[in-house]
Amino acid sequence: MLISFSIKNYALIDNLKVDFNNGFSIITGETGAGKSILLGGLSLILGKRADLSSLKNTSQKCIIEAVFNVAEYNLESLFEAEDFDYEPHTIIRREILPSGKSRAFVNDSPVNLSSLQLLGERLIDIHSQHQTLELTNNEFQFQVIDALAKNEAFLKVYQTELKAYKKLQKELNELQIFQSEAIKEHDYNSFLLNELVEANLVESELESLEEEYETLNNIESIQEKLAEAYQLLSDEQIGAISSLTSLKNSFQKLSVMSSKYENLFSRVNSCLIEIDDVFRDVDILQESLEANPKRLEQVDTKLKMLHDLMQKHVANDISELIRVREQLQEKVAVTENLDETILKKEHEINNQTEKLNALAETIHKNRRAAVPDLKSQLEIILTDLGMPNAQFKIEVDLGDSFYSNGKNTLSFLFSANRGGNFNELKKAASGGELSRIMLAIKSILSKYIQLPTIMFDEIDTGVSGEISNKMGDIMLQMSKTMQVFSITHLPQIAAKGHSHYKVFKEDVNEVTQTNLVKLNHDERVVEIAQMLGGIEMSSSAIAHAKELLN
Template identity: 65%
Template sequence: MLTSLSIKNYALIDDLQTDFNKGFTIITGETGAGKSILLGALSLILGKRADLSSLKDDSQKCIIEAVFDVTNYNLQAVYQQEDLDYEAQTIIRREILPSGKSRAFVNDSPVTLSSLQTLCDRLIDIHSQHQTTQLTDDGFQFQVIDALAEVEEPLVAYKVQLKSYKSLQKELKKLEDFQAEANKEHEYNTFLLQELIDAKLVDGELESLEEEYETLDNIEAIKEKIGASHQLLSDEQIGGLAILTEVKANFSKIASFSQKYKELYDRIDSSFIELYDIFTEIEASEDALEADPNRLEVVNNRLQLLHNLKKKHLVLDISELIKIQNALDEKVGITENLDKNIQKLKTSIAKQETELNALAKIIHSNRSAVIPTLKSQLETLLSELGMPNAQFSINLKAASTFHSNGKDDLEFLFTANKGGSFKALNKAASGGELSRIMLAIKSVLSKYMQLPTIMFDEIDTGVSGEISNKMGAIMKQMSKSMQVFAITHLPQVAAKGDTHLKVYKEDINHITTTNLIAITGEDRIVEIAQMLGGKEVSASAIAHAKELLN
């Protein structure tokens, strides 16, 4: 419920601070006193766009702040969805700066107008005779039916299932589109993959093949140089081994004479061992060397194949070719398994569709069951509101597709006259009739669900005293379970309020200002008497006012 409202520097208001009570609050005042200014300020709290014309003093910023007690509204999920800090006493503030920039805050955290509207739609509902488009809104009509049908549990299950169902459908569409595209490339990809498989790629193979090719291609030169080197080392008179053997023998005889000679001997011995090892390896290499034209051709062909593959796939080494092979293998594999995956998805979708239909059937059944009750309640209320011939035709039909709230199409048709044809609400009822229909609907809803604070803005315009008395009684009854405001010119309605606020203008230093005060006791009697008979209050008007208040 709305517990307080503060308005600074808005339209004709300098600084206004008002607290509100639960129950039924009446707001009255002369035409032009500024009741619409209050609604304008509240509209800004609800997320309406603002402009500089809202500022009373365009050199100062405008601040509008409302405090709501949301304890009984179960709005934690909405706060979480909009990334807001949940507070049972929620403070909503709008600021309009002289620059024209507007800012919004919820519990001192900046918010977008979209988030503000999402939250405030659950906090306060402003309804005037000119704001009845909601009646023809499909979502609102379902809200009315569902309040009586008690379908919250199956609806939650349905919405969870529908989200999963649509996700699977999206996945299926993606796979089918991919399949259509993949089928075009499948044959070529398969060819490329097979070519790489046949190549039996080995990472690092290219380097070893190139080394082998260089050896085989230069075999004669290699044999010549290795042979000469072998001869230089093995010659019995001048060979490197023979010379080093003699040097080693000389130092072995003097190594014991000093540490210096011993170290030299050890180094010579180590060099001899290393040189001998080199000699044996050269000897083995010389024995192993043999021209092999066939192997040279094989290596050359293999190198040519690998270089061609590198060039074809625009890569620099075998490892990149292997990556391409793996990617092609995965792509070809996916394409070949698509039919299986698509069929699996279709099976899952069919299963979910069956479950959705079962939930939709429960929802439809519950809705159908309460239509006679809703129709009866609305027609009874409208009869009391001066529309004795009002009739509803509420048609609920099973739809062919899944909607966000079930599998139903809903149509509210109405006629205000006997024998009249049923038409859509906005075509079958006048503005005043639509207001009474909305009041009747809100009254019924208040019995079945926790509604936000509602403000009726002169919806009693143009109705008789007897009917306005009933309208006031209905609003009074609604206020037992919710907070209700009524801006009215009718004393019969005003007298029903638990709290009475009066909007008035006053001129201070040649400047007109709008104010709001709570009136009680004699002041309230006088206010209602003036609503009955004008400024000149008669004794009979006072008596009538007291009668209404009692």
């Protein structure tokens, strides 16, 4: 519900603030008085783009602000999704700066226009003779039928399941694309993997193989050096062991004579023990060394293979080759298991399809059951609105495709004349007829769902007094469950409002300004009398005005 509306420095408005009530509010005024300016300002609040020409005084900024009571609109989820601060009394403000830039705020938090438009759609519905394209939109027609069919809960579940279904389809498509690409690489990856598996990779193997290769490749030189060492150690005349044994014996005798030689004896004895160990190791190594050309060839082959693999896979060592092998194992395994994965995904999609089909069938049945009621209510209301021959042919068929709101296709056809051909609304109905059809539909919707504030902008243009009286009754009935505004030139409608506001122009300091004021009862009598008989009011016009108001 729109509680209040204020405008500063916009078009012909200098400074205006007005409070509104619930129920049915009337806005009247002469042609050119500025009703379109008010609607323009309201459109900015709802997210319309602004431009510098909107400023009355181009050196000052324009501020437009509206306060809404949104407590009954169930908008908490929208506020959360758009990151708005939720308040039951929500304030929307637009500012147009002299630079031409525009800013928007919801409860003092800056917001972008797309988010503001989403919120605006849930707050006010502005409708005029020229804004009936929504009526010819298939999506809107479904919304009307679903309101009568009480499909809201089913549609929410359906849309959640449809989202899951599309996600599964996307995953299946990605798997199938991956499989087609993977199959091309599978043989090559398998070949590379087999090479690495057959190599029997061991992380520290390269170093030990290189050491073994050096030993086998230089066996004769090593044997020669070991033999030379054996000779130097064991020769009876000049060998190290023989010499150290003699030296040990000499120091042993000296140590008996004096304790100062005991340290030298001990040190020489330690050297002899160490040299003796070296001699035994040399002897063992000599015994273990044996030329083995066959093993040398095996080691050389293995080393060449490892170096070739490292070069092929740009690896610095065996551990990196092992990681490459593991990665190839994963790729090959994934490719080989893809058929099973795809079958599992297809099974999930089949289960999801069954869920969607069951929901779509329920939605379809509810829609088909609601169609006769909608058709009957529309034709009864339109008869009252001067279209006694209006007929609708509404057909809801169950198709094969999943749409955003079910599996139905909708044919919403209209004929204005008895016995005439049925056609699409935009082809079969005139502008005035579309306006009356829209009024009929909105009045029906108001019985089933909580509609936002609605503003009818001269929807009654070109209709007779009696029909306008019926239109007024419909809007008055709608106002029992929602806030309704009607911008009108017809006294029959103006008299039915709970509140009456007048738009007028006045010259202040030789500057024309647009203003809006709420009329009291006596002022309403005058306004309606002037709508009946012109500026020069007759006593009969005043009497007629009082009669209409009563």
